Amino acid sequence: MHDLVIRNGNVVDGSGAPAYKADVAVKGNRIVEIGEITGAAREEIDATDKVVTPGFIDPHTHFDAQLLWDGCAKPALSHGVTTIVSGNCSLSLAPLKAKHRMKLVGMFNQIEEMPLKAFEEGVVWDWETFSEYITRIRKDLAINVAPLVGHSVIRLWVMNDAAMERTATDAEIAGMQAVLRQCLEAGAVGLSTSYVDMDERLQPVPSRFADAREIDALASVLGEFGRVLQIVPEFYDADLTIARLDQLAETSLKHNIPTTFSPVFLNADNVDAVARVMKRVDEQFARGARVWPQVQTRPIDISFSFAVPSLLFIRFPSWYHIMRFGTPDDIMAAFADKDNRKKLIEEAAALAPLWPNLVFRHGKTDANQKYIGQTLAEIAEQRGTTPVEAMIDLSLEEDLDAHFLASGMGHNDSAAVGGLLNHPHVHIGASDGGAHILSFSTYGDTGYLFSHFVRDLKAMSLESAVKKITSDTAAIWGIPERGLLQPGYVADITVFDPATVKRGEEKFVNDVPGDGYRYVRDSHGIETVIVSGAIAWTKQGGYKDACGEVLPGPEAKTVAA
Amino acid sequence: MAVEGLTQVRKSILPSEGDTWNEIAKRELPGLAEDEAVAKLQSWNLHVFMRAAAGMGHAGSANPILPSDVIFVEPPLAS
Numbered sequence: 001m002h003d004l005v006i007r008n009g010n011v012v013d014g015s016g017a018p019a020y021k022a023d024v025a026v027k028g029n030r031i032v033e034i035g036e037i038t039g040a041a042r043e044e045i046d047a048t049d050k051v052v053t054p055g056f057i058d059p060h061t062h063f064d065a066q067l068l069w070d071g072c073a074k075p076a077l078s079h080g081v082t083t084i085v086s087g088n089c090s091l092s093l094a095p096l097k098a099k100h101r102m103k104l105v106g107m108f109n110q111i112e113e114m115p116l117k118a119f120e121e122g123v124v125w126d127w128e129t130f131s132e133y134i135t136r137i138r139k140d141l142a143i144n145v146a147p148l149v150g151h152s153v154i155r156l157w158v159m160n161d162a163a164m165e166r167t168a169t170d171a172e173i174a175g176m177q178a179v180l181r182q183c184l185e186a187g188a189v190g191l192s193t194s195y196v197d198m199d200e201r202l203q204p205v206p207s208r209f210a211d212a213r214e215i216d217a218l219a220s221v222l223g224e225f226g227r228v229l230q231i232v233p234e235f236y237d238a239d240l241t242i243a244r245l246d247q248l249a250e251t252s253l254k255h256n257i258p259t260t261f262s263p264v265f266l267n268a269d270n271v272d273a274v275a276r277v278m279k280r281v282d283e284q285f286a287r288g289a290r291v292w293p294q295v296q297t298r299p300i301d302i303s304f305s306f307a308v309p310s311l312l313f314i315r316f317p318s319w320y321h322i323m324r325f326g327t328p329d330d331i332m333a334a335f336a337d338k339d340n341r342k343k344l345i346e347e348a349a350a351l352a353p354l355w356p357n358l359v360f361r362h363g364k365t366d367a368n369q370k371y372i373g374q375t376l377a378e379i380a381e382q383r384g385t386t387p388v389e390a391m392i393d394l395s396l397e398e399d400l401d402a403h404f405l406a407s408g409m410g411h412n413d414s415a416a417v418g419g420l421l422n423h424p425h426v427h428i429g430a431s432d433g434g435a436h437i438l439s440f441s442t443y444g445d446t447g448y449l450f451s452h453f454v455r456d457l458k459a460m461s462l463e464s465a466v467k468k469i470t471s472d473t474a475a476i477w478g479i480p481e482r483g484l485l486q487p488g489y490v491a492d493i494t495v496f497d498p499a500t501v502k503r504g505e506e507k508f509v510n511d512v513p514g515d516g517y518r519y520v521r522d523s524h525g526i527e528t529v530i531v532s533g534a535i536a537w538t539k540q541g542g543y544k545d546a547c548g549e550v551l552p553g554p555e556a557k558t559v560a561a
Numbered sequence: 562m563a564v565e566g567l568t569q570v571r572k573s574i575l576p577s578e579g580d581t582w583n584e585i586a587k588r589e590l591p592g593l594a595e596d597e598a599v600a601k602l603q604s605w606n607l608h609v610f611m612r613a614a615a616g617m618g619h620a621g622s623a624n625p626i627l628p629s630d631v632i633f634v635e636p637p638l639a640s
Contacts, residue, residue: 215629237608239571243571243633
């Protein structure tokens with residue numbers, strides 16, 4: 001008898017092959033049969049008019065902290081995501097000596113916008129090594145995790161404070177190689193590094209003090225395991241991105257490893273730049289290098305108030321400094337002071353087209369309710385002022401509890417983005433799941449892929465979209481026996497309604513340790529999510545007990561695509 | 562050196578240990594007066610030069626060049 005049979009579904013098996021009607025049988029954690037299955041099962045799911053696909057794999061997340069209090073990585077699992085890659089952008093929570101914990105908390109707070117209170121109240125620090133961290137998260141894991149180890153963290157482990165000051169000595173590089181090797185043996189899927197991020201002091205993160213020989217030495221260890229190198233390049237500039245991808249290509253060829261960089265944004269201002277980057281990607285793939293650009297499906301819609309630092313202002317040093325280091329009273333005083341205000345307004349002029357289109361999203365005073373939903377241009381016109389001054393005035397009137405929305409950042413041309421997502425060398429990802437929780441929701445990118453690019457724009461077929469976020473991703477990351485529906489594969493399965501699948505509206509919820517809030521989106525049209533053969537989430541019943549795994553796992557020897 | 566299959570892109574280097582604008586200028590732009598070469602390098606690498614001006618991301622050093630920085634040694638290519 002089978003443990004589970006999913007009946008009458010349209011099987012989209014992740015290979016890109018056309019959908020076909022079939023039943024899918026599961027025994028233990030494996031798919032054992034696909035076809036017409038007559039035998040009984042302990043549990044059955046009716047998938048009539050639904051599609052049955054491999055579970056989705058999200059290759060760019062920052063769930064490292066959340067996994068310590070939420071083994072489901074909510075709400076990612078409910079969106080059909082059965083595997084997440086954590087530890088991107090040079091930051092992981094292991095290996096981590098006790099004396100470096102607050103440094104990592106500061107970096108996660110600055111770079112990933114994780115609230116300090118969440119660490120204070122949600123994290124019991126009971127690990128140091130990577131292996132100990134894996135043991136710790138495994139206890140409550142309901143989603144699969146393929147953890148990257150962060151380059152900045154390895155540097156801190158070996159070099160202590162010098163990691164943030166200088167290049168490494170030969171002995172220190174050898175030490176980092178040994179630590180990386182231990183992490184990979186413990187199950188890490190690869191190494192992440194960053195060329196752009198700044199720490200809580202607005203100084204470069206440790207990985208940015210590495211020279212070329214250090215990267216080469218670490219890549220040589222990745223080569224021993226065939227594991228992935230992930231980087232964040234200077235994505236705002238095409239020449240810099242191309243220079244980085246050329247470095248990645250040489251590293252990929254020399255050490256025979258897959259590499260990936262993220263993000264790549266496509267908008268009306270950078271069409272030619274993205275075309276140049278993609279041309280270079282194609283040239284490097286033609287040489288045999290593996291340099292996968294990650295492209296996210298959604299535009300970035302940034303919500304902000306001046307009560308917390310927002311990435312939106314990182315290009316405006318005067319604004320960002322006061323947001324990052326000032327108390328609410330400092331910020332109010334800076335906004336009220338005539339000279340300071342003048343300086344801020346002058347600096348904001350550098351990005352003049354941004355401000356008029358910002359939308360006033362939330363305020364608490366009765367007097368300002370009439371402005372909710374209006375743009376700053378509209379509000380400014382009514383008040384006889386400028387959009388930037390209107391933003392400052394509303395923030396003062398609301399004691400900084402005025403919330404604004406900058407929508408359509410990053411991508412802003414869906415037709416062009418659809419073409420880019422279809423590119424054979426584009427790796428769909430870069431959701432940033434679990435990060436930036438006070439700026440925007442990082443959940444539902446897969447629903448948006450199906451609703452917007454498959455169903456509405458018809459930019460790609462359902463089969464191609466599924467392949468992109470399942471078997472392609474598993475192959476790139478060297479995750480064996482996942483990403484396809486075929487007998488013998490692990491039963492990570494998502495069942496959804498292709499006519500209704502989409503991401504829900506963004507909402508602000510109070511479910512972060514330390515009485516914290518975050519933006520999330522519910523899923524729509526996802527019916528059932530199965531992880532390693534066990535039902536992990538259903539539309540009717542919510543989250544269930546499941547048993548996620550750490551991937552690719554210590555035993556995996558598969559060389560990634 | 563050109564690599565077969567790769568089109569020309571803007572020429573860049575990675576810094577050597579302890580590199581400053583002046584060191585890179587002497588090495589990469591030997592035909593120019595040092596001051597002029599430094600000025601050109603800085604104008605081609607605002608992503609590095611502007612760190613000091615913004616007070617961010619230079620680790621308190623007078624030398625804003627990080628070991629991992631991409632340094633362009635020519636202007637953007639004509640499109």
